[in-house]
Amino acid sequence: MQESAIRFQPVQKLRELVARRQPGYSLEAPFYNSQEVFDADIKYIFQRHWIYVAVSSEIPEPGDYVTVEIGKEPILILRDDDMQIKAFHNVCRHRGSRLCADEKGSVGNLVCPYHQWTYNLAGKLIFADHMPEGFDLSHHSLKPVHLKNLQGLLFVCLADEPPADIDVMLEQMGPYIAPHQIENTKVAAQIDIIEAGNWKLTMENNRECYHCTGNHPELTISLYAYSYGFAPKAELAAGLANYENIVKDSHARWEACGLPSAEIEKLSDVSGFRTMRMPLDRKGQSQTMDTGSACKKLLGDIKDADSGGLSFWTQPNSWHHFMADHIVTFTVLPLTPDTTLVRTKWLVHKDAVEGVDYDVANLTRVWNATNGQDRHLVEESQVGVNSTAYRPGPYSPYTEELVEKFTNWYIGRLGAGLEQG
């Protein structure tokens, strides 16, 4: 009984932590720095929910692949000969070697570098040298991973039975994203940052703009201050009303152009998400230093450069900004309790020519700066929550409601996982 008692202890402790979480407050320190919670996060959050990992235009042609690791699960996402996108465990059925070690590449067939076991793009083993007569290739196909393609945003799920409500997101978000035609984009730039902080600190930081005024001079050039959320004050009422009118007028204009704009908020769903097309300030075109377009070629069906920014947030690990001329997309992947990979990709029209239609430095300037600032904020938070003096603090009901929705979702899903085992 000694052994089971040892195993039981952390789960009990986790359940206690979950049970005593105080709504409206940040999480207790172990959620940000303990190995037990991290392991539970991987098991119950990242291996049981739909995780945003890549965009379809990274793998434009048959045989193109990208790899990603969720916890210790290496995953391969590739486009097959019928232009369909598939995901597999990136693990050879021979002796387990990772099949594709590169982050991206192209293959004819999938060949294990170790002993050249060869799989076709459907994951079927088609060649294995030196195996005895009677060896049945068909019994050693690659193990598939669930994949959903939301108009070019690729989500994978490692659960045997993935959350079915992903279909709600696909159905409701499809019309919002479709006009931007991710399939007809290319990755103009990608930057991976490893933040020295727990992944939830990264996500919580993303879910509020309370910190924006004080920290993001580049980002706030294009953002209306009123979109951040404010505590009601008499002197702000007129400005806020004005902003609300701008939103109303903009939405009417964009909707007329076939760009769905209204807010959808489903952050409490198992496959939680939220979206809204928001006006941008000044020229109103793009998240750039002068708020003008960063790329001369507009995306997909969009005719008007002044189409604001469609923001899309997903639980537990992504956010995206779709503008008329480019898309910025973010993936958050936990590495250890206090390190997190933040992967940012900038997409432009696939026919846009670098140096002619767009300049990478200009395209990436705002979010490179913002990412650097956010990284600093997250890392400082990590230092602080590691202190014995740290106690959960209260969220602003006006500017941190999305943080609360994130932590509520997280606590709910973790609790559900612990119950299910």
Added chain:
Amino acid sequence: MSSVNTHPDTHPQAADLPWWQPGEDSTLQCVQVREETHDVKTFVFRAEPPRRFHYQPGQFITLELDINGESVNRCYTLSSSPTRPDRVSITVKRIPGGVVSGWLHDTLRPGMQLNVLGPSGEFTYVRHASTPYLFLSAGSGITPLMSMSRALTDLASGADIVFVHSARSPRDIIFRKELAQLASSHATFSQAIVCENRQGEPEWPGFTGRLDAARLLHMVPDLMARQVFCCGPAPYMASVRQMLQDCGFDMQHYHEESFNFAELATAAPDAAVDEISASSEGGGFNVHFAKMGDDLSVAPGQTVLAAALAKGMRLPASCTRGVCGTCKTKLLEGKVDMQHEGGIRQREVDQGFFLPCCSKPLSDLVVDR
């Protein structure tokens, strides 16, 4: 209690031995060097490890020699007959200044080992069986025709063969005694020799001067009914073609072994004319490995990978049929016929890549290995 010497080293049990395969890498051990004339030697080889030699009379092998630290490949037709499958031989005339023939004459001794790629070539009577033959040769061009003669007589095929050989002088006649022996012991084999001069043998009773149409018709009155196989220096073969055309011969029945005088450029130009130095027509293409610096010749029907492996090069490869793509290589120059099974993408081909395992050269190649 066997009367046959079954010592494995000298006469292995044939049934236990694998066969020599075309395009396959082998190591040959020199077991005998025979002096045929003052400047012609026959080098006899056995396979190491033991194999049975399987080839068509008239085919050539490619020697891979390391001469003064330089890798040299040179093709020689086999003078031996496949009817005696335990040994092969090549018969080589020393060319003054000739690097390869000189090395063979001066250096190759019984016990030494060579790498060879073989056998290959289309110059053989095998496709034209059951017809009367006229074998025409000059100098060391006699070797493929001697191989054919030995095979046909060994098999007691009853083939009707007239063998007309041209030599500079009586002392330059290669296989002189054996030709006479074949003629005396096979009713359907006849031979005639034409010497340019009688030097060294004033009593030479045969033809002197050069072969011409009148002399040929005199020696072979039924010339028109025969399949002609011709091998010798280019000027000799050109004159034979002219003679035959002058006679109204149907050139569809004419077959010749053409030579590549690769050594000519670096050797004495005049003397090298007689060097039988390289492959036959359709004898394959050269592949240059840009990084490794190796060169190899790919036989007709052979893949680049097979040729490389046969030469002992160890290129990354696995499936050998275009599935896995392990051998994928940039093709810097040349064209190939590639029959892959999904191991490479069209856009990779468009970028200049190919799979050596399933590609046969359509020209000389330069590859990025």
